[in-house]
Amino acid sequence: xxxxxSIATAALLMFAVNVPSYAGELAKVHEDADVTCxxxxxxxxxxxxxxxxxxxxxxxxxxxxxxxxxxxxxVNVHKSPHGEIRCTACHKTHEPSVLxxxxxxxxxxxxx
Amino acid sequence: xxxxxxxxxLSLLSASSYAANYTKNxxxxxxxxxxxxxxxxxxxxxxxxxxxxxxxxxxxGGSALYIEGTFAVETEQxxxxxxxxxxDWAYKNHMEFNHGFINGPLMRKWIxxxxxxxxxxEEKGVTFHDxxxxxxxxxxxxxxxxxxxxxxxxxxxxxxxTKNGGKIYTETPAxxxxxxxxxxxxxxxxxxxxxxxxFNAKGGVIVATGGFINNPKMLKKFGIRTDxxxxxxxxxxxxxxxxxxxxTGARLExxxxxxxxxxxxxxxxxxxxxxxxxxxxxxxxxxSLLRQPYMWxxxxxxxxxxxxxxxxxxNTGPAVERVGNGYFAVFDDNMREYMKTDGIDISHSDxxxxxxxxxxxxxxxxxxQKEGWLVKSNTIEGLAKKMGxxxxxxxxxxxxxxxYAINGVDEEFPKNRKYVRSMDKPPYFAVKGQNATxxxxxxxxxxxxxxxxxxxxxxxxxxxxxxxxxxxxVYGDSYNLTLEGMxxxxxxxxxxxxxxxxxxxxxx
Ligand SMILES: Cc1cc2nc3c(=O)[nH]c(=O)nc-3n(C[C@H](O)[C@H](O)[C@H](O)COP(=O)(O)OP(=O)(O)OC[C@H]3O[C@@H](n4cnc5c(N)ncnc54)[C@H](O)[C@@H]3O)c2cc1C
Numbered sequence: 001x002x003x004x005x006s007i008a009t010a011a012l013l014m015f016a017v018n019v020p021s022y023a024g025e026l027a028k029v030h031e032d033a034d035v036t037c038x039x040x041x042x043x044x045x046x047x048x049x050x051x052x053x054x055x056x057x058x059x060x061x062x063x064x065x066x067x068x069x070x071x072x073x074x075v076n077v078h079k080s081p082h083g084e085i086r087c088t089a090c091h092k093t094h095e096p097s098v099l100x101x102x103x104x105x106x107x108x109x110x111x112x
Numbered sequence: 113x114x115x116x117x118x119x120x121x122l123s124l125l126s127a128s129s130y131a132a133n134y135t136k137n138x139x140x141x142x143x144x145x146x147x148x149x150x151x152x153x154x155x156x157x158x159x160x161x162x163x164x165x166x167x168x169x170x171x172x173g174g175s176a177l178y179i180e181g182t183f184a185v186e187t188e189q190x191x192x193x194x195x196x197x198x199x200d201w202a203y204k205n206h207m208e209f210n211h212g213f214i215n216g217p218l219m220r221k222w223i224x225x226x227x228x229x230x231x232x233x234e235e236k237g238v239t240f241h242d243x244x245x246x247x248x249x250x251x252x253x254x255x256x257x258x259x260x261x262x263x264x265x266x267x268x269x270x271x272x273x274t275k276n277g278g279k280i281y282t283e284t285p286a287x288x289x290x291x292x293x294x295x296x297x298x299x300x301x302x303x304x305x306x307x308x309x310x311f312n313a314k315g316g317v318i319v320a321t322g323g324f325i326n327n328p329k330m331l332k333k334f335g336i337r338t339d340x341x342x343x344x345x346x347x348x349x350x351x352x353x354x355x356x357x358x359x360t361g362a363r364l365e366x367x368x369x370x371x372x373x374x375x376x377x378x379x380x381x382x383x384x385x386x387x388x389x390x391x392x393x394x395x396x397x398x399x400s401l402l403r404q405p406y407m408w409x410x411x412x413x414x415x416x417x418x419x420x421x422x423x424x425x426x427n428t429g430p431a432v433e434r435v436g437n438g439y440f441a442v443f444d445d446n447m448r449e450y451m452k453t454d455g456i457d458i459s460h461s462d463x464x465x466x467x468x469x470x471x472x473x474x475x476x477x478x479x480x481q482k483e484g485w486l487v488k489s490n491t492i493e494g495l496a497k498k499m500g501x502x503x504x505x506x507x508x509x510x511x512x513x514x515x516y517a518i519n520g521v522d523e524e525f526p527k528n529r530k531y532v533r534s535m536d537k538p539p540y541f542a543v544k545g546q547n548a549t550x551x552x553x554x555x556x557x558x559x560x561x562x563x564x565x566x567x568x569x570x571x572x573x574x575x576x577x578x579x580x581x582x583x584x585x586v587y588g589d590s591y592n593l594t595l596e597g598m599x600x601x602x603x604x605x606x607x608x609x610x611x612x613x614x615x616x617x618x619x620x
Contacts, residue, residue, distance in 0.1 A: 048306025071391050081267055083145070083172035083282055086304060100170055103346070104177070104383065 026093040026112055040093075055087045070107070077101055077109060132307045138162045139315040140614055141299045143286040143353075146174025147262065147600045148580030149320030150269035151229075151607030154236065157276035159615035161315055165278060166301050168285035169348045172266060174322050175551060175581075178344050178386070179262035180462045181244060181254040182604065183597035184226035189243050195252045199223050202253070202595055209592045215585030218560045222605045229605050230255060237268040245596055246423040246459050254596035260388055260462050262600070284309070289317060289356050295574035296360065315614040318562075318577040320607065323552035324351025325370070334367040334554065339437060341548035343373065343382040349551070353582060357556050360576060363567040365584035367554035371591040371599070373425045374432035374439075375402035375460070378485045378544035389465045398476040398486070400460035400468070402545035404451070405531040407442045407513055409542075410435035413496065413505030415513075418525035422458050426590040432547050440499055440542040444535045448473060457531065480543065490538045499542050510535045551599065553591065555582035561613035562606050577610040579603065 030040070037043065039058070040050035067076045077090075077099065089100040090111055097111050139161040142153045150172070153165040167174075184190075185202045202223045207216060230240065240255045258264040274280065283304030290298035290310070298312040324330040328338040330351040357364060376382040377399055387396035405420035416439070417431045432439055443451075452474075455467040470476075480486025487498035496506040516522045517534035556564045556578050563572035580603040592598060 049304060051305045071388070080171065081263060082177065083167070083270060083280060085170050086283060088304075089170040089283070 026091060026097065029112070030093070049088050050093060052086045052088065068107075068109075070105075075107065077107065077111075133310070134307065135310045135312070136164070137312045137314070138164050139313065139618060140164075140318060140611070141166065141286070141311045141313045142318045142320055143299065144168075144174060144320035144322055144580070145172035145266075145280065145282075146320060146322045146580060147176035147179060147265075147603035148322075148607040149174070149318070150176060150266055150273070151604040152318045152320055152579055152611050153278055153280075153607075154269040154272045154276075155608045155611035156318075156614065157273050157278040159611060161611070161615055161618065163273070163278045164311055165273065165280045166284050166286050166299070167280065167282045168321075168350075168352070169345070170283050170304070172270060172280060172282060173262070174348060175344045176262040176266050176600070176603075179257065179265070179597075179600045180260045181240075181242075181256035181597045181600075182230075183253045183595050183601035184230045184255055185223065185253060187227045187230045187243075187255065189230070189240060189255060190252065193243060193252070195243065197251055197253060199226075202226075206592055206595055206598075209594060210588030213588040215557070215560075218558065218585065221560050221609070222602055225605050225608070226601050229601070229608060232608070233265065233268070233604070236272045238265050244462060246461065246593070251594060251596065253598075254462075256462065281309070285352065286321075287352075289359065289576070291359055296576040313575065315618050316575045316577055316610070318579055318607070318610045318614075319353050319356065319564075319582070320579045320603075321351075321353045321582060322349040322580060323555065323582040324354060325349050325549055325552050327351040330354060331552075334552075336368060336370050336549070336552065337433065337437070337547075340372060341376055341380075341382050341546060343376070343386075343548045343550045346383075353555075353578070356576075357564070360564065360573045361566045361568060362556040362564045362573065362576075363570065363584075365554060365557050366587055366589075367552075367584075369553040369587050369589055369591075371425070371550045371553060372429035372433070372547050373550065374428040374547045375399060375422065375545050376548045377402070377480070377483075378438060378546045380483070380485060382548045385460075385463070387463045389462055389468070392464050392468060392472070394472045394476045394479055396460060396463050397468075397470045397472045398480060398543065399545075400456055400458075400464040400470070401443070401451075401543045402441045403458045403460050404441060404443070404447075404456055405458055405527070406447060406533050407509075407535060409440045409442055409499075409501070409506065409509060411438065411501055413501040413503075414509055415524060418522070418527045420458070420527050420531050424593055426593055429547055430590075432545075438544060438546045440501075440544055442495070442535065442540065442542045444540050445537040447533060448477075448541065477541065485544045487542050487544075488539050490540075492535075492540060495540045495542055499544075551581045553581055553587045553599075555584045557584045560609070562610040563613070577613070579606040579610050 037046050065078050067074050091097050140156045140163040142149045142165045145167040156163040185197050239258045242256045243252045244254045245252045284301045286299045286301045288300040289296050296317050301309045326349045331338050384395045385399035387393045403422040408419050410416045416435050421427045451470045455469045459466045489495040492510050496503040514534045516532050520529040522532050562577045564576045564578050
């Protein structure tokens, strides 16, 4: 039942904003690279968030990024010491990305 | 990229099958990856129980990431420092502090195991670098974690858990218990990517969801103020378990009890005021002013407490609440200079330590005026006006304080004379502070194995355990700060107790 309502809402929203149009840059990058809905969402028509395991199909297990120093610590936001964070916790794709770390920390990091 | 048409969208209405639904058989499900959940999960896997750990947030750790140090008595660390506090002392202290309104046998078991849990954590690689107290000549029971944070503890528990085969699901809140024939036999959960899970738990379900401090509706329902700031995680501790207690007929106790601290910059997120003692910040230094034992004034322009009670949060929190959840810490230019050159007299937890010289104070005074939680004036009248309090009453408060300073006697409250200071060198400053709440402390009554007891007959609900700060019967009406670090210690120990009981049961 929960799924049905969210799908129905999604349908309404899509109608209202006259999709397809992308809110986020990442979506555009993926579209330009011929990535389909299925590739990220597992279905031809998205009913849920992109799956981390599907991100990894193309991007591999670990994307190397620049580390930085905070006090005595070396920080690599792709190697969280607080468990495995799903890709889409930060990379929102259809809306602007946000650094989830900054719920608690104050890092200045630009992310795609 | 396919175009999304209305037709496709509508066709989805029959497409709930797109979402995968997994069923898994395990021994134990632990719900919540905070202090108690991490310990329960690590202990369960260590005992050979197939265990899954569910966490609602994107990261693991909950409030445990914020813990500075944890209680224990009769540890090797204490022995090496000649600290002679005993288990018997701690037990009697806690029973007396709470007037017996707590679960004695469980308290005894926890205190008696507290030293063993320090060793258990160390075996898993957790490090402690000091045993501290927040009080002058206080009881040194507070075993400080690396960097004064629970981060390493959470990491080491995670490593032990996953190395032994445990699986963690983040962004996967438990939504329902499977409750059949008066027994809990599983958990239903849904993850952030839309998959649903049914976990059948042969041994038991350990609820470790950390109470309901992030849920204003529930705070109201149980009589806790909702206008306090919140320290720690801003989401996650949403009281998801309350409905499970209702469903299973659990006996609840202490639902109104919570831990509040009366000293945070007014209207500002308290998480900005936490720091490492060696890396203090403008905001943590400024928050420490709210704990100094000099002059605190309520909205009526009068003092309301012996200010040297500052570290006793269970006294200052309610006192601040009583005067309307806001007060001013007032000081003059002599005190400003003193705090810069001689250092502060009372710690702001272990975030800014006693004796710390406030090198960022002048910068903070500027920031505070800009942000609106600090006022400054060359006259007492001017200060009172900026504070928005009655000028005549405040003037009298200052006149009195200056007399107390000359005589070395606080005529209003029995404050130690070394903290009785004058207010006579302009400019004068007032920092505005308010209460914040860290955690709620009520929940179901349990037996000493952490099994949830039913209201109707005080018998365990089969298969259902509760651990951590949502266990009832650990506190009477407030947190006991004289056993420093007891919240996390109880959480970690109770997590172990539940896992041990399930292991024991499953051997039968
Ligand atoms: C700023 C701060 C400083 C502190 N300092 C100390 C200290 O120095 N010493 C001390 O002893 N104590 C301290 N405490 C208290 C200590 O952190 C808590 O007592 C302890 O973490 C409680 O453990 P818990 O497992 O019950 O809850 P938490 O550690 O809060 O964990 C609960 C977890 O459950 C998750 N959850 C909730 N609902 C669900 C659901 N439906 N499904 C899955 N997961 C769910 C939450 O997201 C959270 O991660 C401090 C607390 C704060 C906030």
